[in-house]
Amino acid sequence: EVHLVESGGDLVQPGGSLRLSCAASAFTFSTYWMTWVRQAPGKGLDWVASITPAGSDKYYVDSVRGRFTISRDNPTNSLYLQMNNLRVDDTAVYYCARVAPLGSGYVIDYWGQGTLVTVSS
Amino acid sequence: DIQMTQSPSTLSSSIGDRVTITCRASQSISSWLAWYQQKPGKAPNLLIYKASSLQSGVPSRFSGSGSGTEFTLTISSLQPDDFATYFCHQYQSYPYTFGQGTKLEIK
Numbered sequence: 001e002v003h004l005v006e007s008g009g010d011l012v013q014p015g016g017s018l019r020l021s022c023a024a025s026a027f028t029f030s031t032y033w034m035t036w037v038r039q040a041p042g043k044g045l046d047w048v049a050s051i052t053p054a055g056s057d058k059y060y061v062d063s064v065r066g067r068f069t070i071s072r073d074n075p076t077n078s079l080y081l082q083m084n085n086l087r088v089d090d091t092a093v094y095y096c097a098r099v100a101p102l103g104s105g106y107v108i109d110y111w112g113q114g115t116l117v118t119v120s121s
Numbered sequence: 122d123i124q125m126t127q128s129p130s131t132l133s134s135s136i137g138d139r140v141t142i143t144c145r146a147s148q149s150i151s152s153w154l155a156w157y158q159q160k161p162g163k164a165p166n167l168l169i170y171k172a173s174s175l176q177s178g179v180p181s182r183f184s185g186s187g188s189g190t191e192f193t194l195t196i197s198s199l200q201p202d203d204f205a206t207y208f209c210h211q212y213q214s215y216p217y218t219f220g221q222g223t224k225l226e227i228k
Contacts (some may be wrong), residue, residue, distance in 0.1 A: 022171035035217075045157075045165065045208055061216045095164060103171035107155050107212050111164035 002027050002110040004096045009115030016086050020115060022079035022096030030054075030074040033099035033106055036081050038092035041112070046092070049081065050099065064090075086119045093117075123147050123211050127220035133228040138199045142223045144192045144209035146216045148193075153213035156185055156194045168207075169194065199225075 008020040020036070036048040049070040050059045058070050069082040079096055093114040100109040122149035134140050152172040157165035169175045169185035172192055182197040186221065196203055204227050209220040 044221045045210070045219040047219070050217075059215050062147075102176075103174050105153055105171055105212060107167070107170045108210070109167050109170075109176070111166075113164055 002098060004112030006017070006094065006096045006112045006115035009094065009117045011118045011120065012086055014086060014088055014119055014121050016119070017084045018086065020081040020083065020094055020096075020117070022081075022112060024079065024096075024098070025078045027098070028096060029072075029077040034070075034072060034079045035097045035099050035108060036070060037095045037097055037108070037111075038090075038117075039095070040089075040092045041098075045094075048094070053080070086117075088119050091117060092121045093103060097105070102104065122216055123150060123213065123218050125209055125211055125218050125220040126132050127207075127209055127223050129223060130221065131224045131226060133226045134199055136199055136201060140196050140225065142207055142225075143185035143207075144187075144194070144220050145212055146190045146192075148152045149189045152188045153211060155171045155210045155212065156189070157169060157208045157210060158181075158203075158205045159208065161181045163216075165208065 003025040005023045035050040038046050051070045055072045067085045071080045093116050095114045096112040097108045098110040099106050126145045128143050154172045156169040159165040168179050168183050173185045184195050186193050206222045206224045208222050
């Protein structure tokens with residue numbers, strides 16, 4: 001069964017930095033797009049960033065572009081999200097998710113359990 | 122950006138009821154729509170992709186329909202395990218977006 005485990009969430013002050021990690025197992029990580037999605041407390045889901053299987057192309061929501069960087073290390077089956085200049089409204093549970101080719105499109109099919117990032121002074 | 126609007130925001134229903142949740146896109150997304158179920162403190166679970174395709178392992182009481190801008194998720198006969206929050210999600214184009222969610226409660 002596909003397994004995704006996030007880590008790195010913490011309490012950080014506004015303007016600070018954090019690096020989230022996601023350890024993937026039970027599938028061929030290097031062949032899948034991967035994504036980060038976040039959910040603020042009691043709110044809906046917000047797509048943050050996606051990365052191609054080789055890591056050559058990256059896509060971001062406007063609100064994080066220039067502050068967050070998605071990356072991956074295929075030999076170690078790891079996905080990362082470097083978050084700089086954090087703001088209070090970045091407070092959320094951050095989910096690592098796999099994007100699978102289903103029905104001739106690419107859709108998020110598996111999610112990790114999430115890691116909480118709290119930005120507060 | 123493509124805005125996704127779900128209705129209703131909250132739905133109170135009973136075991137055995139047939140329920141329908143609607144999702145409307147601000148522009149056409151063809152059939153690039155997914156539905157997820159989320160329970161408190163848990164990650165979302167994929168139910169439906171490409172508007173009407175049932176994800177492997179998902180009970181057949183769940184079904185999806187629609188294309189373009191109007192979509193529905195139907196649960197044919199509510200079971201106790203179905204009380205949760207449901208989100209629609211468009212993956213037609215970046216930035217990917219989600220509906221605000223429909224909380225399905227026990228009446």
